[in-house]
Structure formats: structure tokens, C-alpha cells
Amino acid sequence: MPRQQFSLEQICFVVQHLLLDARTGFRAASRVIESIVQFFHVDWEVPEQTTGRTWLLRIALYQLNRPKEVADDWVWIVDHTVQIGQEKCLVVLGMRLRELPEPGTPLRLEDLRPLSCFPVTHSDQQIVQEQLEATVRKTGLPRAILSDHGGDLQAGVNRFCEAHPETCSLYDIAHKAANLLKARLEKEVLQEL
Numbered sequence: 001m002p003r004q005q006f007s008l009e010q011i012c013f014v015v016q017h018l019l020l021d022a023r024t025g026f027r028a029a030s031r032v033i034e035s036i037v038q039f040f041h042v043d044w045e046v047p048e049q050t051t052g053r054t055w056l057l058r059i060a061l062y063q064l065n066r067p068k069e070v071a072d073d074w075v076w077i078v079d080h081t082v083q084i085g086q087e088k089c090l091v092v093l094g095m096r097l098r099e100l101p102e103p104g105t106p107l108r109l110e111d112l113r114p115l116s117c118f119p120v121t122h123s124d125q126q127i128v129q130e131q132l133e134a135t136v137r138k139t140g141l142p143r144a145i146l147s148d149h150g151g152d153l154q155a156g157v158n159r160f161c162e163a164h165p166e167t168c169s170l171y172d173i174a175h176k177a178a179n180l181l182k183a184r185l186e187k188e189v190l191q192e193l
Contacts, residue, residue: 008050010044014102015059026052064114072141077114077146078132079171080153082125090128090153092116092135097114128156129163131164146186148175180181 010033018029018115026049034046074094081089093112101107116135120127132145141164145157149171 006045006047010047011055014047015055019056026050049193060114064117068094068115068138069096071096072136072140072143072166073144074139075144076132076135076142078153078157079113079148080150085143086121087119088123090118090120090123090131091118092132094139094142104191124152125155125159128153129159132156132160135136142167144170146170146172148172 014029018024018032029052030047030049036042037044037046073096077093081091092115094115097110115138118131147153147157161167161169
């Protein structure tokens, strides 16, 4: 229906409890609200499945664009998204070292803040370095940049770190372990032949 209005209570319930906490899909979230309205006779409009998606996208856009603290203890996690058509994005997530979880506690997506998202049709080391320099204007120089050490991404990170020696480049442990395991398995397969 055009010009539907939803209460803040309903928007929070859908986004926080259904979409984020319960990880309900957009279509299912709409059906859950419909069931709640029918069963409990709650005076809520039932949002279309695209409505919950729009709310979530608006919150994400706000998180991406809101001012960040300029500090010297940022750690950035950088990676390229999967290419869709001609485009892919360099995504920069970050967290302050003072906000690291206790030792033994895994890092969760909720611990990270979106810092930058750069859509491109072509990426090389110079473009990656320029994108990282643009992110500096938001947070200040990071203490470290964590990446999967892939091609143009790592070359751009290396150029950035050469220009800013106070920033170090770190290898994402999940990718490092996967690469080591892959090399070991390939070696075993070759030995069996």
C-alpha cells in the first residue's frame, strides 16, 4: 500500500529481532508479522518483504556514512566483494584495538564497523592505495590492515604501508591456514601419483 507508516516499535522489532537476531529472511519476517497480527490482534500494518530489506539498507547506509572516530588504534579488514557483472567493491571494515574482544573470544561481525565501500569496474594496486588513502580521512592512519593477500589488493596494501610505515600489513589467518592446507593436500596428491 502506498504511504504506509510503521511505528518505531514495529521497525525495531522487525530489524533487530527478526532480521538480525533470529536471522529470519525478508519474506519470512513479513509472514511472522502477519501471524503476530492475526494471532494477537496487534494493530500493526504487515510490511512487504521489500520493506524490511529497505529498513536494513537504510541502517547500513547510515552506519557507513556516519562520522568515525579519528584515532591511531584502528585495525582495518579489507577485501574485494564477489564481482557482479562488471563491478566489484573494495569493502573496508574496522575496529579499534581498545575494543578487541577478550582473548579466547572470537571476533564477530557485530564487533566491526563499516568504514568504506568503493565500487569499481577495474582495480589495481594504485586504485586500492587511493581507496585506502580515502579511508584515512575518515579514521586516521590504521595501526594494521588485515587482508587475504590476494593480487592487486595486497599490492595496494603494500604501497599504502610503504607510504605509512606506522601501519603494518597482516595476513588473515583463515586464508593463511586454507592456503597452507591446500598446499599440503596438493603435495600429498602429487606424492600418491
